[in-house]
Amino acid sequence: MPAPFSKSGCATFLAPMQDISDAPFMAIFADFGSPDFYVAEYFRIHEYYEFEASIMRAIMSRPCGRPVCAQFIGEDEFYMAKAAAQLGKYPEITMLDLNLGCPAPKIYRKNVGGGLLRNPDKIKSLMRALRSEWGGCLSVKMRLGFESALEFPKLLDAVLENPPDFITVHARTVRQLYRGAPDYKYIAYAVKHSDIPIIANGDIVSCGRVREVLDSTSCAGVMCGRQAVRNPWIFRQIKEMLEGSDIFRPTLGDVRLYIDRLSRNILAKGGVLHADSVLKKFLNFVGLGVDPRGEFLYCMRRARGMSELLKVCDAFLLRDPSIPFADTPYPGLCSRPNHEAICQ
Template identity: 45%
Template structure:
């Protein structure tokens, strides 16, 4: 079955696709620009637009589409379960320069799935069938895409939902290989991603723990997916998309000196809203990123622990200097430590 609308051109048509996963409070316009500075993925996805009977398009999220100068396609993600309002919102989004409309069927945050949205939709294939049918009718000149997990608590509905994906000619499926209840813990079921690749008619992006270029190459080989979607590990290593491309071309991966990581932290600190943000809030915002950066900088966990204790800008940057600028020969680890997971970011 052919796609209803062709997917946007990738940066490197000879290579598998790469995408930055949508993450709430992270994948805003500023972070997309920062990532693009270090090496863009093929596709970006917005934070989700919340959809209900009183919702309007979030202006802040909308800037990731209307003011985006990265040169890369941006898919607009929605989260909700009210069919009339999802259709209304999808049509409104199609008035903007979006690459396509993406439906979130995987967010594992309990406050989200308890409202029967995000990952909660996986409990009701019949509802998914109705939603995708109506959205497909409404979105007929752009790609309609889905981001989901392999199930809610188990994988009982997995194949049923894949068949629904086919029935409504979805154009791209981003599949996280854990259940909603797994959150970000436990093994990623790449074998189920491979099953989805065989079963659905559209390209599949493999998602879940793509922590390094080596992992990306292994997952692509294991699943046969059309590409990979990377979330949290791109926060800790914004060079990752370039490194994945280097690995796929059998090139040596260029090491990243820790002094460059220090420059990246400075760039994150210079968020456009910095002037109006209280310093305490700004420090907290940067710590969200440092949670992930720390894993690749110091496998022992000292940086992570001490960073979380800092309270002021001076304390935080002095600590960064201590770990990142003391030895100028050190480089960013190519594969982060797995035993120091920070708090998850809703996606």
Template identity: 40%
Template sequence: MTPVQHLNALLARPEPLLALAPMQDVTDLPFWRLMTAYGGADVYYTEYFRVHADSKLEKGIVPSIAENPTGMPAVAQMIGNDIPSLVRTAKELQQYPIAAVDLNLGCPAPVVYKKCAGGGLLREPERIDAILGALRDAVQVKFTVKTRIGFDDNAVFDRLLPIFAKHSIDLLTVHGRTVLEMYRSDVHYDFIARAVQAMSCPVLANGNVSSAKKAEQILQETGARGLMIGRGAIRNPWMFQQIRQHQHGEPILLPRGRDVLAYIHALYDAVTSPEVPETLQVQKMKKYLNFLGLGVEPSGAFLHAMRRVKTKAELFALCAEHLDHGDEMSLEPFELDLQAKDVLAGVHQ
């Protein structure tokens, strides 16, 4: 079965399709492998391949599609605005065993949107129209798009949906916020529902999928064919399996504190390299623990202390202090203040 056939088979099932979101500097091959060990997604999206006139396929991302360890379909995501370069890259990506090529129209990082790429393109619907037309002709596997609902104004979404439909994209993922809303606002799930009604292709809902119960609420509210989960999967790698259990009416198995502690150890081993200085390894882990820490305790004390540790020993001593117990943990995020949320906006999906 080819990756495209595999994705078609997943979409033919009655269960919602569960995708791991593309997150820059996070969703690499080791992270994919780790997620698979905890139940895993149905579909895995790569970090975005940066595309411009002189770009080449990034060596750090290619192994995800060349050596895909998940047993599930992989989608290669591109970001850029130069049509010849996007077409060239799409053709190069199709030399690998991928189910789809995805265009990023949602990245909210200023360094990206100021170059009129990612979410920045949402300010130019006519340019999106031209890009999609060229890519539709170039992509022989499935062609998909991940978008937000606008740049600074969601009114543009009504102009975008007919453009997406015109080019017969095969799947649309909608993050229900504008670019400038980043991750701070509530998610506008009603806009995702509008996309479901307007599009003939499957639509995935993205944004604040924080638990199996919340996943069910989003699916009911939007009518989406499935869900794309990003930061929530960093915090709770059991979530994909928990959603399936909830869908099947089975008891949801919650990890205990020591299970979460073991996950942190496995995550450290997966995403750090021995040749990298320990201080840098610890700094890299803090990026992940910024999200996981939201579900550890409500005061923010864990996050505050975690951001100040400097060594591996200090890091794991702190984690053990909070997690070396046998109590079940939902890992749903506790409400933190705006300053903490701003810090956590640094992983872009």
């Protein structure tokens, strides 16, 4: 099935993020501005695979009536094909993605996710297996290479041997993890060397960045992950930019309301012992746009318990709620929780 968007527009995607992109998180975008498509956390496909209920719920939730793409991570052709056939029985599930990018060592050491980028022949046979059993839209989400971006042309050829319907390229290598500047020129290369739509991913931080990437690569759209956690209005802003209308500029007061939504989601799940730690996971991204010196990040990381944490949010965000929320992350701040707020 061809991609449900064209090569010449700008389709928008919420990136898959483990322990973040669940149904309640996706639902937030219905109020703040929905992307065209969502991608769910991955299903691990192996001999004893199961489709986890929470991921299934996210896929079936269809926020704003938009499709949620399922994602597989695995390396066994037989079980991948079997799982694809099983997923195909759900008429609501129309999109399936193969993860070729996860950089966590405990994942890539099993030769799945980003680990598959070390084995182009395996990529070819996995794509053949998925194609044989999956009749819906099939995509691949890949990085530029394992060690080096110089691997990209060969990896792209391997992916294109049994072509997916579109490819998302996170313009970093596995070794880079989430650091260093994405190299978008490889996205331009993929656009030039394939007939299918290419989606750009990696530090799509703002409308300005979207414009830059569209102009320099001619990609068919963008996928936002951490940037959408930081700024859930990003898809609305992209749409407004593309339409040429005024772009919504959230204030710190708006951000405080977003944090309320996040807290309610966390508390509604019940059984969350450390709700404050779960909220901090989100605030590590939100905080990148609150103040340039990283004082919010510093204080919120030290808050103990939910009520103390929300008091810190009030202190920083409601002191003057009309202050604009930064459009892009303040330079030098760090989202990694075990770091001081300011990156060395």
